[in-house]
Amino acid sequence: MSENGAAVRNTRQRSAVSALLGEMEGFHSAQDLHAMLRQRGERVGLTTVYRTLQGLADAGEIDVMRPPGGEHLYRRCSEGHHHHLVCRACGRTVEVAGPAVESWADRVAEQHGYADVSHTLEIFGTCPACVR
Amino acid sequence: MSENGAAVRNTRQRSAVSALLGEMEGFHSAQDLHAMLRQRGERVGLTTVYRTLQGLADAGEIDVMRPPGGEHLYRRCSEGHHHHLVCRACGRTVEVAGPAVESWADRVAEQHGYADVSHTLEIFGTCPACVR
DNA sequence: GCGTTTTTGACAATCATTATCGTTGCCACG
DNA sequence: CGTGGCAACGATAATGATTGTCAAAAACGC
Numbered sequence: 001m002s003e004n005g006a007a008v009r010n011t012r013q014r015s016a017v018s019a020l021l022g023e024m025e026g027f028h029s030a031q032d033l034h035a036m037l038r039q040r041g042e043r044v045g046l047t048t049v050y051r052t053l054q055g056l057a058d059a060g061e062i063d064v065m066r067p068p069g070g071e072h073l074y075r076r077c078s079e080g081h082h083h084h085l086v087c088r089a090c091g092r093t094v095e096v097a098g099p100a101v102e103s104w105a106d107r108v109a110e111q112h113g114y115a116d117v118s119h120t121l122e123i124f125g126t127c128p129a130c131v132r
Numbered sequence: 133m134s135e136n137g138a139a140v141r142n143t144r145q146r147s148a149v150s151a152l153l154g155e156m157e158g159f160h161s162a163q164d165l166h167a168m169l170r171q172r173g174e175r176v177g178l179t180t181v182y183r184t185l186q187g188l189a190d191a192g193e194i195d196v197m198r199p200p201g202g203e204h205l206y207r208r209c210s211e212g213h214h215h216h217l218v219c220r221a222c223g224r225t226v227e228v229a230g231p232a233v234e235s236w237a238d239r240v241a242e243q244h245g246y247a248d249v250s251h252t253l254e255i256f257g258t259c260p261a262c263v264r
Numbered sequence: 265g266c267g268t269t270t271t272t273g274a275c276a277a278t279c280a281t282t283a284t285c286g287t288t289g290c291c292a293c294g
Numbered sequence: 295c296g297t298g299g300c301a302a303c304g305a306t307a308a309t310g311a312t313t314g315t316c317a318a319a320a321a322c323g324c
Contacts, residue, residue: 009270009321031311045273050312066198070281070311085241088248096240101233105255108228109217114257116220121253123237125246141290141301163280177304182281202280202312 008055016042017052018061026093027065027073065122087127096123140187148174149184150193158225159197159205197254219259228255 016037028036034049053074056062063077065084078095081102085094101121109117148169160168166181185206188194195209197216210227213234217226233253241249 011271011321013272029311043273047273047275047313048271051271066200068198072311085244085246087246094244096244098236098240100236104230104232105253108230109255109257112217112226112228113260113263114217114219114255115260115263117255117257119253119255121237121251123241123246123249123251125241125249128245128247131245131247143290143302145303161280175304179282179304179306180302183302204280 013042013044013048014052014055016044017049018056021056021062021074021076024076026091027075029071029073031071033074067122083121083123085123085125087130088124089126089130092127092129145174145176145180146184146187148176149181150188153188153194153206153208156208158223159207161203161205163203165206199254215253215255217255217257219262220256221258221262224259224261 017033020033020036020040024033030050030053031046033053034044034046037044037049053062053064057064057074061076063075063084065073065075065086067073067086075093080097082095082097083101085096087093098121105119106117109115149165152165152169152172156165162182162185163178165185166176166178169176169181185194185196189196189206193208195207195216197205197207197218199205199218207225212229214227214229215233217228219225230253234251237251238249241247
């Protein structure tokens with residue numbers, strides 16, 4: 001029996017995924033990460049990669065982005081809340097913080113009586129290198 | 133020869149989809165809309181519904197939202213740029229405008245040299261009726 | 265070490281969206 | 295008014311990422 005159900009175990013696969021994310025720059029899809037782990041010789045199932053990523057996302061350790069195109073992209077981000085400026089062409093990403101936006105969103109939501117507020121914001125553009 | 137390549141033809145199906153969206157409140161998935169058209173006796177293919185919605189979205193006549201859950205939701209919105217405050221529980225939606233956010237996003241993007249800027253913003257919360 | 269419980273992982277299932285491709289109907293021009 | 299080109303249509307198949315399943319393996323507490 002026991003009382004708490006939060007028994008998160010420390011497994012080789014979980015470490016591998018987490019470590020890989022630590023070294024990567026930019027966003028990668030679950031399938032990308034799975035392929036990379038395979039190349040390194042890590043034996044990890046695709047299912048596990050998905051589960052691990054979801055777990056990390058729930059724990060707030062990584063960010064998830066759903067670009068128009070279907071695939072979910074994951075990335076280890078600096079902690080705290082922030083948003084992303086993504087290049088349409090090359091995918092280059094810049095983290096941006098917008099305290100003003102945060103408070104604006106909260107304020108608007110509360111004005112309408114909405115509670116437990118969260119939001120998603122992505123900015124898309126063409127980066128300097130790709131403009132030419 | 134010719135001047136504009138916008139040879140958009142005026143078809144029964146396009147009108148039907150557009151008209152239906154005009155009467156609907158809130159967001160609906162492509163498959164929803166297709167089912168409703170069928171119920172009305174309109175004979176429209178699912179493929180065409182998707183194509184038409186994409187066309188309308190490109191033309192800026194409707195809004196697309198990609199909620200966590202996979203389905204794309206479409207809605208005829210008041211013209212102009214705005215965002216949505218969506219209830220997690222019941223889906224009730226409020227349109228909100230945030231000029232400050234718009235300009236902030238543009239400014240941030242330009243500071244980083246990004247051109248041709250757009251953005252997506254959704255606010256999620258629990259509406260008053262669902263809080264209890 | 266031992267038993268319990270979580271986690272893993274191969275595979276199948278799901279399901280929205282997209283591609284295909286022959287057919288249909290709109291539109292413009294003769 | 296008739297005709298031809300060309301885009302739109304639509305049924306079906308294909309795609310492809312994500313989720314469910316469940317027996318086997320591994321971790322943790324003792």
